[in-house]
Amino acid sequence: MAIKKNCFNYRYILLALCFFMLLPTPTLAGSLTLSGPGSVIKEGYFTVSVRATDVPELNRLTVEVASNSAFTENTRQFPALGNFKDISLTGFSNGTYYLRARAESGNGQTLVSNTIKITVKHYPLWQALTLFFIGLVIFITLVATLLLLHRRWVHSKKEHHD
Structure with a gap:
């Protein structure tokens, strides 16, 4: 007479886990x-x-x-x-x-x-034009100052040679 055991066979669980590991897993999309x-x-x-x-x-x-x-x-x-x-x-x-x-x-x-x-x-046009003309005035003043100082320097150099 065979005795029937009431124990669970763990081989089936191990087999199922191996099967689940082989299934494709969804990856998170980047x-x-x-x-x-x-x-x-x-x-x-x-x-x-x-x-x-x-x-x-x-x-x-x-x-x-x-x-x-x-x-x-x-x-x-x-x-x-x-x-x-x-x-x-x-x-x-x-x-x-x-x-x-x-x-x-x-x-x-x-x-x-x-x-x-x-x-x-x-920016509004009036603001852009105002900044442009301020820059233009500063540029003209700088060029005029440089030309004036250069002219004085050349003139003073001629006086020292005479």
């Missing part, structure tokens, strides 16, 4: 983070920074600029030429712009960053 200036831009140029988490290598990094947050009207694309994470963008007129970064990871996965809002409002 993400891009785009950051830029936090205040209103007065000059028409600014720098944005792209940072990647859990992605060692980025390919075809591009900063996209649109006039609406849905990016239905892409106005410009700025590719990063090289391995740059900070990109300076120029030539923006007054208005509100929405920016995001797009790149490919080393394994071909397309990554899209968060969207940031940039507002450009240039």
Whole structure:
């Protein structure tokens, strides 16, 4: 007569654990983070920074600029030429712009960053012209002073030789 034991066979648990270790595990997708200036831009140029988490290598990094947050009207694309994470963008007129970064990871996965809002409002024309004319007056005064001092020096040198 065979005695039936009420013990659990641990071989099946070990076999199940080995099976689970062989299953593909989901990996966390890398993400891009785009950051830029936090205040209103007065000059028409600014720098944005792209940072990647859990992605060692980025390919075809591009900063996209649109006039609406849905990016239905892409106005410009700025590719990063090289391995740059900070990109300076120029030539923006007054208005509100929405920016995001797009790149490919080393394994071909397309990554899209968060969207940031940039507002450009240039200095008023009267302020720019005032600063220009102040600089012009200082420049003319400096040149006139140098010419006058040079003329006196040449004239005094002639008197000493006579």
